[in-house]
Amino acid sequence: MTMDESNRASSYLDEPANSRLFLVTSKSITEEIIREHFTPFGEIQDIWVVKDKHTKESKGVSFVKFSKSSQACTAMEEMHGRSLAEGTKPIKVFIAQARSSGSHRDVEDEELTRIFVMIPKTFTEEDLKDTFKVYGDIEYAIIIRNKNTGESKGLGYVRFHKPSQAAKAIENCDKTYRAILAEPRTKNSSADNDYFSNPRSEHSGNDPGSSSYAFAHESSSSFAPVGDTWSSDIITRCLMVSSRAAVTQEQIYGLFDLIPGMDFCEMQIDQYGFSKGQVVVRYNNLGSAVYAKEKLNGFEYPPGNRLSVTYIDDGEDRTSPVGKMAMQLVAAQMMSMVWNGPCGAQLMKTSAGYTAPPVAQKSRVQTDVALPPLKKLVSSDGVVKERLFVIFNPSPLPVDVLEDLFCRFGSLMEVYLVPGRNVGYIKYSDRKPAHDAIALLHGKVVNGVKMKVMLADPPKEESHKRQRTY
DNA sequence: CGACGGGACGC
DNA sequence: CGACGGGACGC
Numbered sequence: 128m129t130m131d132e133s134n135r136a137s138s139y140l141d142e143p144a145n146s147r148l149f150l151v152t153s154k155s156i157t158e159e160i161i162r163e164h165f166t167p168f169g170e171i172q173d174i175w176v177v178k179d180k181h182t183k184e185s186k187g188v189s190f191v192k193f194s195k196s197s198q199a200c201t202a203m204e205e206m207h208g209r210s211l212a213e214g215t216k217p218i219k220v221f222i223a224q225a226r227s228s229g230s231h232r233d234v235e236d237e238e239l240t241r242i243f244v245m246i247p248k249t250f251t252e253e254d255l256k257d258t259f260k261v262y263g264d265i266e267y268a269i270i271i272r273n274k275n276t277g278e279s280k281g282l283g284y285v286r287f288h289k290p291s292q293a294a295k296a297i298e299n300c301d302k303t304y305r306a307i308l309a310e311p312r313t314k315n316s317s318a319d320n321d322y323f324s325n326p327r328s329e330h331s332g333n334d335p336g337s338s339s340y341a342f343a344h345e346s347s348s349s350f351a352p353v354g355d356t357w358s359s360d361i362i363t364r365c366l367m368v369s370s371r372a373a374v375t376q377e378q379i380y381g382l383f384d385l386i387p388g389m390d391f392c393e394m395q396i397d398q399y400g401f402s403k404g405q406v407v408v409r410y411n412n413l414g415s416a417v418y419a420k421e422k423l424n425g426f427e428y429p430p431g432n433r434l435s436v437t438y439i440d441d442g443e444d445r446t447s448p449v450g451k452m453a454m455q456l457v458a459a460q461m462m463s464m465v466w467n468g469p470c471g472a473q474l475m476k477t478s479a480g481y482t483a484p485p486v487a488q489k490s491r492v493q494t495d496v497a498l499p500p501l502k503k504l505v506s507s508d509g510v511v512k513e514r515l516f517v518i519f520n521p522s523p524l525p526v527d528v529l530e531d532l533f534c535r536f537g538s539l540m541e542v543y544l545v546p547g548r549n550v551g552y553i554k555y556s557d558r559k560p561a562h563d564a565i566a567l568l569h570g571k572v573v574n575g576v577k578m579k580v581m582l583a584d585p586p587k588e589e590s591h592k593r594q595r596t597y
Numbered sequence: 598c599g600a601c602g603g604g605a606c607g608c
Numbered sequence: 609c610g611a612c613g614g615g616a617c618g619c
Contacts, residue, residue: 177613187609224611226612231610233610271604
C-alpha cells in the first residue's frame with residue numbers, strides 16, 4: 128500500500144538503508160535552518176533536532192531522513208563542513224547508524240563506496256566498469272575468480288569515489304545485478320564450495336547415503352538394476368583401478384573426480400617406490416562408487432589402454448536387504464544423473480564406443496509425452512499470476528531442462544529449485560500456461576524423473592523479511 | 598507425503 | 609567533541 132510519505136512507525140527511519148543523516152551543529156541551528164539547506168537534495172521525510180527534555184535547548188545533534196540513500200549521501204557530501212548561519216561552526220554530516228544497530232561509531236565512506244554485484248560469468252573488469260560508470264567515477268572494478276582456474280564466479284566489486292555514486296548505482300542499476308553495498312573487507316574468507324569441477328552437479332548432495340533412505344519407501348518401478356552392477360557380490364565405496372599402461376595418480380584423479388564425492392585417489396606403490404599400475408579411489412558415498420565403476424570400468428584411458436575398475440572391500444556391511452534396496456535407488460539416482468547431469472554428459476562423450484549411450488543426444492528432454500513447441504520466456508520482473516509446485520523423483524531435473532519443458536505452455540517467468548530438496552517452483556505470468564502444464568505433465572516421466580505437478584500453495588506470510596541494502 | 602532464494606574479496 | 613522524539617493507523 129502507498130501509506131504515503133509521512134512518517135509512520137519508527138522502523139521507517141532505517142529504510143531504505145543509509146537514507147538518514149546524522150548532523151552535528153551549533154546549538155543555535157534550528158529545524159527550519161536545516162530544512163532550508165537540505166531541501167535541495169531530495170525528499171525530506173523527517174527532521175529531528177535533538178533537544179534537552181527540560182530546557183528544550185538543542186543538543187547540537189539532528190537527524191535528517193531522506194526518502195533515498197542517494198539523496199542523503201549527496202547532501203552529506205555537499206553539506207559536510209559548511210556553516211549554516213553567520214557565526215556558527217561548520218557542521219558535520221554523516222550517514223546515521225541504523226536505529227537498531229546501537230552503534231554510535233561514525234559510518235565511514237569506506238563502507239559506502241563499494242558495491243557487490245552479480246554479473247554474467249562472461250563479464251570482464253572492463254564490462255563491469257562500462258556497466259557502472261554511468262553512476263560515477265569508478266576507482267576500480269574487480270571480478271571474483273576461482274584462484275586456480277581463473278574462471279569468474281559471476282560476482283564483482285565496484286569501488287566508487289563517492290557514497291552518492293554507489294547509492295545511485297544500487298538504486299538504479301538493473302535488478303539482475305543484485306547490487307548491494309559490499310561488506311568492508313576483513314574476515315569471512317568462507318569455504319570454497321567447488322570441490323568438483325562442475326557447479327551444476329549438486330543433485331546428489333553431500334550425503335546421498337542418508338538421503339537415499341529418505342525416499343526408500345517409494346518404489347519407483349521404472350528403474351531396473353543396470354548392467355552387471357548387482358551380479359558382482361561386493362559393492363563398496365572403495366574402488367581399485369588397474370591399468371597396464373603407465374598412468375599417473377593425477378590422471379586417474381582427474382578422471383574419477385568428474386564424479387562428485389571423491390574421498391581420495393591414491394596410487395599404489397611397491398616397497399621400492401614403483402607404481403604397480405593400481406590406484407585406489409574412494410568416494411564418500413556408495414552411489415558415486417557404483418556410478419564410477421559402471422562408467423569407467425573398461426574405459427579406454429589413455430586411448431588403447433582399457434582400465435579395469437573393481438570394488439575392493441572396505442569392511443562395510445553391504446549384505447542387508449536395506450542396503451541393497453538403497454543401492455537400487457542410488458542406481459536410479461545415478462541413471463537420472465547420467466541423463467541430466469553435466470558429469471554424465473561428459474563421460475558419455477568420452478566413453479562412447481565402450482558403453483552405449485543410453486539416450487539420444489538430440490534433445491535434452493526425453494519423454495513419451497507429446498510436448499508443444501518451445502516458446503520464449505517472459506521477463507521475470509512482472510507479476511506472477513500462477514505458480515506451480517513440482518515434486519521430482521528420484522531427483523530434480525536441471526533448471527535448463529525444466530525451462531525447456533515448462534516454457535512450452537507460454538509465459539514462463541522462472542524456474543526455481545529448492546536447494547537440497549526434490550521440489551521446485553515454476554512461475555508463470557498467466558494462469559492458462561500453468562494449468563496446461565499441470566494437465567500435460569503431472570505424473571509424467573521426463574529424462575527418467577517422475578514429476579508431480581500441482582498448483583503451489585501461497586508463500587507463507589512473514590512480517591516483512593529483512594531486506595537488502597535497498 | 599513433499600514446500601519457499603541466489604553472494605564475498607590473497608596479505 | 610556528538611546518537612534517537614512525536615504520534616497513534618483496528619483486531
